[in-house]
Amino acid sequence: MCGIAGVLSAAEAPPPEPALLAAFCRALAHRGPDGSGQSVAGGVGLAHTRLSIIDLEGGAQPLSAGSAVLVGNGEIYDYRELKAELAGARFSTESDCEVPLHLWPREGAAFAHRLRGMYALALYDRSARTLALCRDPFGIKPLYVAQVAGGLAFASEPRALLATGLVPRALRAAARDELLQLQFTTGAETIFQGIARVLPGETLICAGGRIVERRRLAALPEGPAEAIGEEAALARLDRALEESVDLHQRADVPYGMFLSGGIDSSALLTLMARLNSRPVLAFTAGFDAPGATDEREAAARVAKALGAHRCTIEVTEADTWRHLPEIVACMDDPAADYAIIPTWFLARRARQDVKVVLCGEGGDEIFAGYGRYRSAMRPWWLGGRVMRGHGAFDSIDVLRNRPQAWRDGIAAAETAASTPGRSRLAVAQATDCADWLAHDLLLKLDRCLMAHGVEGRTPFLDPGVAAAAFRLPDALKVRRGMGKWLLRQWLARHCPAAEPFARKQGFTVPVGAWIAAQGSRLGPLVAAEPGVAEIAEPSRVGALFRAAAGRREGAAAWHLLFYALWHRAHMLGLPPAGDVFETLASL
Numbered sequence: 001m002c003g004i005a006g007v008l009s010a011a012e013a014p015p016p017e018p019a020l021l022a023a024f025c026r027a028l029a030h031r032g033p034d035g036s037g038q039s040v041a042g043g044v045g046l047a048h049t050r051l052s053i054i055d056l057e058g059g060a061q062p063l064s065a066g067s068a069v070l071v072g073n074g075e076i077y078d079y080r081e082l083k084a085e086l087a088g089a090r091f092s093t094e095s096d097c098e099v100p101l102h103l104w105p106r107e108g109a110a111f112a113h114r115l116r117g118m119y120a121l122a123l124y125d126r127s128a129r130t131l132a133l134c135r136d137p138f139g140i141k142p143l144y145v146a147q148v149a150g151g152l153a154f155a156s157e158p159r160a161l162l163a164t165g166l167v168p169r170a171l172r173a174a175a176r177d178e179l180l181q182l183q184f185t186t187g188a189e190t191i192f193q194g195i196a197r198v199l200p201g202e203t204l205i206c207a208g209g210r211i212v213e214r215r216r217l218a219a220l221p222e223g224p225a226e227a228i229g230e231e232a233a234l235a236r237l238d239r240a241l242e243e244s245v246d247l248h249q250r251a252d253v254p255y256g257m258f259l260s261g262g263i264d265s266s267a268l269l270t271l272m273a274r275l276n277s278r279p280v281l282a283f284t285a286g287f288d289a290p291g292a293t294d295e296r297e298a299a300a301r302v303a304k305a306l307g308a309h310r311c312t313i314e315v316t317e318a319d320t321w322r323h324l325p326e327i328v329a330c331m332d333d334p335a336a337d338y339a340i341i342p343t344w345f346l347a348r349r350a351r352q353d354v355k356v357v358l359c360g361e362g363g364d365e366i367f368a369g370y371g372r373y374r375s376a377m378r379p380w381w382l383g384g385r386v387m388r389g390h391g392a393f394d395s396i397d398v399l400r401n402r403p404q405a406w407r408d409g410i411a412a413a414e415t416a417a418s419t420p421g422r423s424r425l426a427v428a429q430a431t432d433c434a435d436w437l438a439h440d441l442l443l444k445l446d447r448c449l450m451a452h453g454v455e456g457r458t459p460f461l462d463p464g465v466a467a468a469a470f471r472l473p474d475a476l477k478v479r480r481g482m483g484k485w486l487l488r489q490w491l492a493r494h495c496p497a498a499e500p501f502a503r504k505q506g507f508t509v510p511v512g513a514w515i516a517a518q519g520s521r522l523g524p525l526v527a528a529e530p531g532v533a534e535i536a537e538p539s540r541v542g543a544l545f546r547a548a549a550g551r552r553e554g555a556a557a558w559h560l561l562f563y564a565l566w567h568r569a570h571m572l573g574l575p576p577a578g579d580v581f582e583t584l585a586s587l
Contacts, residue, residue, distance in 0.1 A: 186409025512554020
């Protein structure tokens, strides 16, 4: 896991200055605390900060082979198999990221189609004067681009483009409305004017300082449901899961996993226990708030059954207020998902023992675990509802102007997901994979872990697992009012201690209760923050925060608190100034 950045100069522009590349490295140092490297080749400058995971001694970047030079972020899990296929290629390192350099002369712009992993890559061909930027199909690893004076710039995080001054700090109001209503933003355009995402699975071919070609590799298989029985599906799933977890464990450093006690993480631990001779190190978070969903007991039961070593942390209200400004500051591409709080604390604790953790992100999307999917399966006359049909502020009278077009991005994703042969359920899953997964869950995982120099790996988001699970018949995904039917059946056979047919509790963080307890103090501070003052009535913000114990009020108050801290950090460019109260009062 690393940070990458660079500039491709336009034909008439001078080559990038080393000082600019050094500034990129400083801005991305948290992503790669183990070293940095730079390269200027013709009109392209590449910068890299390294978190060393594979080939600790010889894997420093940029990497070169023939006329190509590369910087990469992520892991190519099948690099050993690809090396064996590349007959005649001469490898100078054991790095997984050297493989794309040897695929490029053979495959050209389609080189990324051979890769199995999570990655964001920048490959420059000196002879063709062509830059290829590519991102893995699920969007596990981030990559951003911007047309700037003198060419095209790219980076692992928007903050690097802002910190260097290549892109001014300017906000897109439409994306702000999405964030407030949905808690994440959709599509290629970010909340920053002038900065765009390389979409999941995209390869951009760039020349002369501009994008000249776009290709895209789909994450999910197309077509209708397969005709397959439960026993055959279970056997195939077992093979796919074991292979994926085995590949995702490839590392030259210690690794562990995040264990919640739910279906997804219990399945991962079951497979890791099968594949490892030593006990797996599992990290679990709990909360000190009365009535909060706490999965520590379930996690302990699963860990004991599988012989794992368990490390548990308690996330407290006091710690949350103390660290929330720096937690939100790491979310430069914003996602107001309250799960950033335990994820950040878990990563901080995990870094004491490991550099890599396996995580369960993607399980709900691939195996159809969300309750909203069961509703989406039904036509409207039987009580079916569109996903995300209501925003956080629809029934909250706080904003001066009610957002109007905040659902347009989701609607576009639904249309794109509605390919021939897909059921209502498969369309809902594919819609979530396009935006919710990439721009909320995976973004949260990337930023919170990289803030502590920890690599997060997601074995459910693997082409082999997607091929085994996505085109299952609906009845093998949802049955008896339960999602993840096949995965539950698999877990019941291999780890009954996980109690896979128990009703899912859902994962909650008690932010509403915490905000309500401090509402009279927090409300005026949030209302006075310039970004919030621009869009909300101060007296109504105060009332909302005092009423945050309510479910809807708590969600809306959390979104505003997140936005106030985010706006201060990334629009005003101000670092945290203490705890949440001190930081907001410092304006």
